[in-house]
Amino acid sequence: MLGYTIAHPPNPERYTEFYLLGLEGKAADYPEELAVGEEARVVVGIINREQVTLSYRLEIRTGGVITGGIEQVKLKPDQKWEEEVGFTPGRVGNRQKVEFLLYRQKQDAVYESLYLWVDVENRDTQGGFLAPPISAGASGRSRTDDLRVTKPLLYQLSYAGIPSWTSLF
Numbered sequence: 533m534l535g536y537t538i539a540h541p542p543n544p545e546r547y548t549e550f551y552l553l554g555l556e557g558k559a560a561d562y563p564e565e566l567a568v569g570e571e572a573r574v575v576v577g578i579i580n581r582e583q584v585t586l587s588y589r590l591e592i593r594t595g596g597v598i599t600g601g602i603e604q605v606k607l608k609p610d611q612k613w614e615e616e617v618g619f620t621p622g623r624v625g626n627r628q629k630v631e632f633l634l635y636r637q638k639q640d641a642v643y644e645s646l647y648l649w650v651d652v653e654n655r656d657t658q659g660g661f662l663a664p665p666i667s668a669g670a671s672g673r674s675r676t677d678d679l680r681v682t683k684p685l686l687y688q689l690s691y692a693g694i695p696s697w698t699s700l701f
Contacts, residue, residue, distance in 0.1 A: 548588070549579035550634050550644040555616065562648050567655045568624055574648070576632060577614040580607035588643075589635040594621045594650070595628045621652045628652055 553575040554561035563572035580586055585608050592600035600619040607613055619630060627649050634644040 544581075544583060546582045548582060548586075548634070548636075548644060549577070550632075550646060551577045552632060552646050552648070553577065553614075563650055565651045565653065566621055567653055568622065569620060571618045571620045572630075572650065573616050573618045575614055576602075576617050577612065578605060578607065578634065579612045580609055583609050585609065587637050590617070591631075591633040591635065592617065592619045593629075593631045593633065594619055595623060595625065597622060599630075621650065624652050624654045626651045 551559070552562065553559055555573060555575065557575060562574060566572050576590060578588055578590075580588075585606065588605045588607065590602040590605065591598060599621060600617055602615070602617060605613050621628060621630075628651070630648045630650055632646040632648075633642045635641070636643045
């Protein structure tokens with residue numbers, strides 16, 4: 533059996549390493565609090581262990597909206613790519629999911645994904661708060677983003693309705 537294994541080694545495992553690092557190059561110090569419109573930066577890494585040359589595409593989504601990405605990264609087998617990338621959230625909200633979606637070649641299906649959570653405040657980039665946005669209820673959506681609203685009555689009140697400042701007559 534040993535002679536067979538030496539003469540015919542098993543096929544190496546095929547996979548892609550996909551990871552996020554803070555700007556210091558460590559798996560720490562990721563952006564956690566941002567202002568609307570403020571760009572945050574992280575380091576994204578990809579290592580091709582697929583045993584063939586591949587092209588990858590990176591898409592970054594914040595709250596489901598595309599906020600950054602890289603169109604093409606072409607890697608030979610065992611080649612490593614690391615680059616600082618940015619994303620800019622466009623709306624206020626706590627615990628917004630920032631997704632880093634990796635696609636292979638010209639495929640539409642997500643191959644690998646990673647995510648961070650960020651809190652986005654309505655303040656200018658110098659730290660001062662801006663005037664709160666004018667909204668009524670769930671701001672035209674069917675539900676509020678506030679996860680603390682869980683009681684049935686409060687939950688019903690979170691549905692969009694006629695703003696209190698409009699007249700019915």
